[in-house]
């Protein structure tokens with residue numbers, strides 16, 4: 080296995096490292112870069128806990144071979160808060176009580192972020208569809224949906240968010 | 242206020258007073274760990290990294306019932322990167338765990354009994370996760386297979402394969418009140434049915450995981466758990482250490498729902514860290530979590546209910562058989578709880594309930610949200626619907642006719658003196674069903 | 685942990701085809717990876733060489749060429765869902781793509797992967813069957829075009845040779861008046877593979893009479909199946925509730941015969957009626973109007 084030169088912009092920072100090509104993006108983020116906000120729940124695309132944004136779109140990082148993400152822009156939950164200020168989605172999740180054990184939370188927030196960037200005022204059904212690739216075993220989803228819509232309101236108030 | 246004064250008058254206090262002097266009570270407060278959880282900063286056990294850390298994985302039985310004849314780990318030990326392979330022989334203390342009955346080995350010993358697919362046989366410890374898979378494949382295991390039993394009803398029969406020395410019936414609960422047979426003989430309507438419920442996996446989003454290290458002579462285990470105090474006692478007993486030398490730290494826990502009340506990685510991690518002197522980490526993959534963890538008890542319920550011409554309950558007779566799988570875990574109290582709740586929220590003058598917690602070679606069943614009650618609720622509520630049909634009244638009416646009220650006496654003889662909300666619940670449910678247009682009966 | 689393999693990122697189709705022709709030993713191409721990566725991590729797939737299609741942007745296009753639509757192999761489900769060409773000329777393909785997995789899988793998974801994976805439950809297959817799609821297969825120094833019905837051999841089996849790449853799927857664009865739909869029954873609404881699916885295309889004349897009906901069922905056999913008896917029965921008639929029930933009964937009969945005695949048969953025999961009713965009504969609402 081020839082090592083692969085991986086280059087990407089991760090959370091707005093350029094990253095370059097040599098990796099074995101059989102590394103999953105999930106492991107590269109967690110093990111090599113210590114971005115452990117990316118969670119593994121199933122390792123086969125079923126739970127969404129490992130969701131990251133690739134060029135702004137949510138993907139399951141457990142299903143992405145790291146070299147495939149090379150040259151692209153990657154966002155993990157660690158890249159959301161800026162200068163010590165929470166992203167409106169993070170605030171909304173706290174305010175709406177959408178966080179219980181928190182294991183699904185990073186993936187949920189990222190899936191929601193991709194949605195709100197495309198659709199700043201989604202209705203309930205649209206939110207449900209957008210998070211339908213993310214399992215939560217604790218909350219029952221109601222408060223998560225509420226949180227996403229609350230975030231939309233917050234972001235509209237700030238002129239479309241950050 | 243004392244509870245007596247609230248009885249029967251409906252809810253007086255629906256919310257706590259807000260105002261000066263109340264900074265916590267009655268207010269929505271942010272979770273203490275909320276910010277860490279929304280920023281990705283919360284360190285779950287699998288997120289921990291310690292310098293010089295080793296990794297561990299369990300070799301599990303692939304057969305449901307057998308005697309472990311031989312286990313040869315030489316092949317695994319010869320692989321570069323394998324630090325150790327531990328077996329039952331390495332356990333310094335008592336090789337048995339269990340919240341109620343210590344019937345589950347931490348590692349099955351040679352000559353010992355395998356009671357389910359997934360019983361732990363050996364623990365491989367290595368320098369990287371990558372080496373573990375290959376190492377597991379190199380361990381040679383010889384089984385002497387025994388006939389398995391997968392049905393609790395079969396397990397209760399004479400001559401069934403014996404899974405534990407004391408027999409397959411782990412525990413029995415009996416509740417008697419009045420004279421059921423006489424009441425049945427007089428009743429106008431009698432309905433009898435068998436209800437079966439399935440095994441359920443908790444599927445907490447975070448699989449079992451932990452990290453153990455020895456720090457200044459103290460064994461510290463950071464672990465995803467619902468039961469740190471119990472964990473400490475078990476780890477101490479298994480390793481033959483004083484409890485003062487074991488510290489369990491509950492890591493942020495990614496869901497449990499009862500399934501993380503049992504021992505999973507704790508004792509094995511403790512063993513590996515204690516023996517190697519190095520930090521050790523172990524995370525189950527989802528498949529392993531499914532195979533190794535406890536489940537909701539599947540029940541077989543034989544339920545007879547009887548009422549008079551107006552739908553007043555006269556008697557219930559219930560026999561519950563719960564499949565606790567290979568080990569007791571929380572089986573005995575789960576089956577007891579099911580028995581205690583078997584009449585549902587209804588007052589019944591004559592009751593006979595029997596519940597059995599039975600071993601099989603299935604995955605062990607333990608605690609899960611509701612603890613035996615959801616299973617039995619399926620049965621008693623189905624019975625109420627069937628009785629209503631027999632009597633010719635609607636499902637709300639028959640429930641209102643029988644539900645507990647202040648002063649009711651339960652099957653176990655408890656007189657309910659306060660906080661009996663079922664009548665109001667039924668009334669509100671009926672009103673809501675009418676509002677939604679899904680119920681068109683009487684108001 | 686994935687097993688080890690050699691990994692290549694060719695810059696062009698020609699380079700990729702050369703690699704596939706020259707590499708010895710077990711090899712696979714990698715598109716979205718939503719089938720390949722889980723298979724690798726479960727140890728179900730052993731490859732020595734993995735050839736990534738990532739840089740082959742020429743396979744990402746949806747084009748209209750004359751009367752035909754050409755859908756590149758690397759087009760993702762998401763792109764199908766949002767493509768105006770798909771909405772205009774083969775709506776049912778967009779509906780099927782929207783029913784796949786969840787958003788994450790739709791962002792990654794591709795048309796080529798769905799076809800080559802050849803799962804009985806592959807959601808794009810019934811619509812492509814109904815559309816009469818062909819697949820274009822390229823190898824060094826040659827190419828061939830096969831009808832999808834010939835290309836798919838059965839569960840996980842196709843005519844693809846190890847040195848070939850599927851470059852595009854080609855089918856006649858549906859005319860404006862054609863009605864179509866795709867309906868899927870899964871165990872839940874999202875992240876569920878099809879237990880039964882059905883694709884419908886119906887052409888009607890100006891009087892509303894059905895001139896041709898194409899009904900393709902998924903997940904009832906190793907490959908999609910056309911409900912020919914129902915197709916014949918619909919021909920020349922006007923949609924309405926009575927005809928709907930006749931067609932549903934005929935479809936159910938076809939499916940029952942295919943299912944035989946397999947374990948899921950008692951369930952699917954009944955469930956297919958609901959799927960068929962829904963699919964026909966969605967395509968042609970007049971089926972519900974007396």
Ligand SMILES: Cc1cc2nc3c(=O)[nH]c(=O)nc-3n(C[C@H](O)[C@H](O)[C@H](O)COP(=O)(O)OP(=O)(O)OC[C@H]3O[C@@H](n4cnc5c(N)ncnc54)[C@H](O)[C@@H]3O)c2cc1C
Pocket residue numbers: 123124125142712713714715716717718719720721722737757758783784785786789792793794795796797798799800801805806807808844848849850851875876877878
């Ligand atoms: C959680 C989850 C949910 C899913 N849900 C659904 C669903 O609802 N419906 C559904 O139909 N599918 C579903 N799938 C399966 C999968 O997403 C699809 O089959 C998808 O289309 C595969 O495409 P891919 O690009 O990811 O293929 P890959 O995994 O990259 O490849 C799949 C196979 O096709 C070959 N291949 C890919 N492209 C080419 C090409 N251009 N030429 C030659 N060979 C090629 C590969 O070598 C491999 O054998 C699901 C998968 C997951 C993980």
Ligand code: FES
Pocket residue numbers: 118119120121122123124125126127128129130139140141142
């Ligand atoms: S870990 Fe990737 S989807 Fe579950």
Ligand code: FES
Pocket residue numbers: 177178179180181182183184214215216217218446495496
């Ligand atoms: S909060 Fe626990 S899984 Fe969602």
